[in-house]
Amino acid sequence: MSDIGQHSAQTYLAYDFPLLSVFWSVLWLFLWVMWFVLLFRIIGDIFRDDDLGGWAKAGWLALCIVLPFLGVFVYVMARGRNMGRREIAQARAQQEDFNAYVRQAAAGGGSGSVDELARLSEIRARGDITDEEFRRAKELVLSGHGPAEHPGSATLPASGR
Template identity: 60%
Template sequence: MGSHVNLAYDYPVLGAFWTIMWIFLWVMWIFLLFRVIVDIFRDDSLSGWAKTGWLVFTIVLPFLGVFVYVVARGRGMGKREQDHVKARMDETDRYIRETVGATGPASEADQLAKLSQIRARGDISDEEFRRAKEKVLHS
């Protein structure tokens, strides 16, 4: 009966702390590696050969490559991320404006035409139409 059962209290608290810390550092390293690779491809100021060189350096010697990249080009990483987010927001805003079709508020004639359509369908009464029409004409 030489079997040994490992119980939870056989694993010291300091050992659990170090294990959690190493897992955390490993996950952070993976995030940093992918962040650097994305930044290499996103940077328009780098030529194709420069991107290839950084990518090969990062893949062949990952720890050294990432750390050298962060030291050499890390200052611009945040700016490039902000520019990318701003471009995405501008693209989304442009799409919304195109989808809506109007860039400004509807004219009085458009509002009155819509009110007439609503009254013709019977969704509002003549009295409600009159009040809405007055509101449009006086605003």
């Protein structure tokens, strides 16, 4: 019978682990995760900051790696106020780059190829160029080999007129 008593004393049941211990364990886990998030944001901010020189970046990075708790605390106290501003400036620059890329892609890779085709169509409708000249000029515009600034001038093929 003593053998059964020893076996049951070694097993832990759910009610053997108090609720307050669960709370503290979850809190400590949350704080560790938040600290690592803060550490990586600080490392990213060190590399993002254009005001810091190379040696200053190396010094802050060494401080945050060698003495992580002290380094993070000192960095947040010394440079934490502008971390958000630098992050917002980087996000705006990325958004502007993305918008410029979308505008370029929407324009067909070239600047104003849609406008060029519309002008060529108008010139053909007026009768200033033939259908063959329009076809060749359209191929030039669509291939990206120099959209004509003045359709009907130097970039259009000679038609013998």
